[in-house]
Amino acid sequence: MAIRLGDTAPDFTAETTQGTITFHDWLGDSWGVLFSHPKDFTPVCTTELGAVAHLADEFARRNVKVIGLSVDPVASHVTWEADIAETQGAEVNFPMIGDPDRVVADLYDMIHPNADNTLTVRSVFVIGPDKSVKLTLTYPASTGRNFDEILRVIDSLQLTAAHKVATPANWTDGDDVIIGSAVSDEEAATLFPQGWTTVKPYLRVLPQPGR
Ligand code: BEZ
Numbered sequence: 001m002a003i004r005l006g007d008t009a010p011d012f013t014a015e016t017t018q019g020t021i022t023f024h025d026w027l028g029d030s031w032g033v034l035f036s037h038p039k040d041f042t043p044v045c046t047t048e049l050g051a052v053a054h055l056a057d058e059f060a061r062r063n064v065k066v067i068g069l070s071v072d073p074v075a076s077h078v079t080w081e082a083d084i085a086e087t088q089g090a091e092v093n094f095p096m097i098g099d100p101d102r103v104v105a106d107l108y109d110m111i112h113p114n115a116d117n118t119l120t121v122r123s124v125f126v127i128g129p130d131k132s133v134k135l136t137l138t139y140p141a142s143t144g145r146n147f148d149e150i151l152r153v154i155d156s157l158q159l160t161a162a163h164k165v166a167t168p169a170n171w172t173d174g175d176d177v178i179i180g181s182a183v184s185d186e187e188a189a190t191l192f193p194q195g196w197t198t199v200k201p202y203l204r205v206l207p208q209p210g211r
Contacts, residue, residue: 002109003136009034009127010107016067016095017077023067024131031064031158032127033150036110036120040072040080044144048122049096050088051147062154066094071105071120074098115140124150126157163209164191174211179204 003010009032013022023034035052037045052066059066070077077096085091097104099120105111110120122139134157139145156167164187165177179188181202188196188204196206 003125003133005133005136007133009125009131009133011131012104012107014097014099014104015074016097017074017081017092018095021067021095021097026067027065027127027129027131029063029129031062031129031154032125033059033064033066033154034069034108034123034125034127035066035145036069036105036108036123038070038116038119038121038141040070040076041083044142045070046080046084046087048144048147049084049092050090051144052094053084053088053090053092055147055151056090056093058151062151062158064154067097068094069097069099069104069110069120071099071102071111071118073100112138126150126154128157128161159208159210165206165209168205174208176205177208179206 011022011024013020037048039045049068077098081092099105102111105120108123108125110123111117112121115121119141122141122145124135124137124145125133126135128134135153152172155173156171160166164180164183166180168178171177179192179196183191192206192209196204198204
């Protein structure tokens with residue numbers, strides 16, 4: 001069954017390029033990004049893994065651990081990593097799960113038979129420190145993902161975990177935020193004594209808290 005927002009991220013033990021990992025133990029108190037790619041030694045995937053490697057400091061700054069997966073074995077990932085370093089200018093600095101038996105892929109519903117019943121799709125799961133799933137994304141094999149967008153969502157998730165706010169379309173860290181409709185004006189007055197702008201009764205805007 002598909003994994004939905006709020007579900008507990010399924011736990012597993014798997015072989016990776018950094019040894020055997022039991023997922024929940026490995027995550028510890030961190031946020032997590034689990035992402036799959038269709039196949040090693042393929043062009044779009046090569047650019048994606050390079051892009052994630054370049055963002056290592058950005059993930060670390062947000063207390064996020066990243067782990068990749070495909071249905072290729074670990075030995076294949078290890079050989080491919082040299083190509084990624086050579087062509088993308090960054091060493092792959094996060095573990096990659098080898099899942100030739102599709103154990104994790106099946107657990108996370110990463111094989112979509114109408115797309116290709118042998119390959120994982122480009123899935124992304126963002127997992128909170130409570131191990132619940134905060135975001136799911138599925139991209140087709142032909143479209144490389146925008147990992148800056150994953151960081152942007154994590155910024156929003158971490159902000160809304162700390163403050164009772166929501167973030168508007170195209171928000172980036174530092175932009176104004178929104179008071180969610182579940183928060184009454186009375187509660188908002190307690191939460192945001194600095195005040196807010198009422199554009200409409202249901203659209204209340206304020207500077208990003210905590211900055
Ligand atoms: C790619 O990474 O370019 C790719 C992988 C699998 C299927 C199609 C494209």
